[in-house]
Amino acid sequence: MSDALLQVRGLTKAFAGTTVLDGVDLDVEAGSVTVLVGPSGSGKSTLLRCLNHLETPDAGTITVDGELIGYRRDGERLRELAQRRIAAQRRAIGMVFQQFQLFGHMTALANVVEAPVGVLGVARSEAESRGRALLARVGLAGREDAYPRQLSGGQQQRVAIARALAMDPQLMLFDEPTSALDPALVGEVLEVLRDLARGGTTMVVVTHERAFAREVADTVVVLEHGRIARSGPPSEVLDQLSERRAPSLD
Numbered sequence: 001m002s003d004a005l006l007q008v009r010g011l012t013k014a015f016a017g018t019t020v021l022d023g024v025d026l027d028v029e030a031g032s033v034t035v036l037v038g039p040s041g042s043g044k045s046t047l048l049r050c051l052n053h054l055e056t057p058d059a060g061t062i063t064v065d066g067e068l069i070g071y072r073r074d075g076e077r078l079r080e081l082a083q084r085r086i087a088a089q090r091r092a093i094g095m096v097f098q099q100f101q102l103f104g105h106m107t108a109l110a111n112v113v114e115a116p117v118g119v120l121g122v123a124r125s126e127a128e129s130r131g132r133a134l135l136a137r138v139g140l141a142g143r144e145d146a147y148p149r150q151l152s153g154g155q156q157q158r159v160a161i162a163r164a165l166a167m168d169p170q171l172m173l174f175d176e177p178t179s180a181l182d183p184a185l186v187g188e189v190l191e192v193l194r195d196l197a198r199g200g201t202t203m204v205v206v207t208h209e210r211a212f213a214r215e216v217a218d219t220v221v222v223l224e225h226g227r228i229a230r231s232g233p234p235s236e237v238l239d240q241l242s243e244r245r246a247p248s249l250d
Contacts, residue, residue, distance in 0.1 A: 004027035008024055011047070011057055013050060020226050021047055022227050031202055033203045035207060036207075037206075037208070048204065048206055050062065052089075070089070091169070092167075094165060096157070097177075098180050104147065104148050114163075131162070161192055172203045176206050178209060217234045218234075
């Protein structure tokens, strides 16, 4: 058995009779960065959403640090957990979406503090102190009292990253975190991801940013038609894609 932090075995998912994930196996080691690439419709975002049970798999298992996500074993059968238990499991799995999904009526700091206080029961003073530190970490020191409408898209996405980190997750998932940004703002978000990678944060990232994947990823995984077509070091995998002139990062 693998001792990977994240283990995916035989993951299958279909929508309206169309198979989107077809028996995916994936291991992600603690402290590593795995980048998922592939053409539109290859199953990248669905795979990411299955990892924290936002989508319910049709078959297969996902474990994080040895804990089965979304299910409990009942003999040889799997039974879905109650929503409260699934929500508790998600605390260990931070997720950053394409759209920022910030609370518009809350300041940047309040967005970051909300979940630690409301979900984890952290004292507000402690949560605010950590929230300020996280906002500084993503380059937003001094913008704690700004509302989302007062921030650029890149700044809003950095608040979303700080918000996810505030739950101290074991695993961070990023679903095309720069796709909704103007090109001029992409770099500032990618730099935050680079910093997280340097700090040993375990990440699974769906992205079209080839240079970022080559620079930061430990492993690049290519999905095609819901299956892993190839997986390996970024230089090896990305060079193969270039040689094929495949649209696998589009």
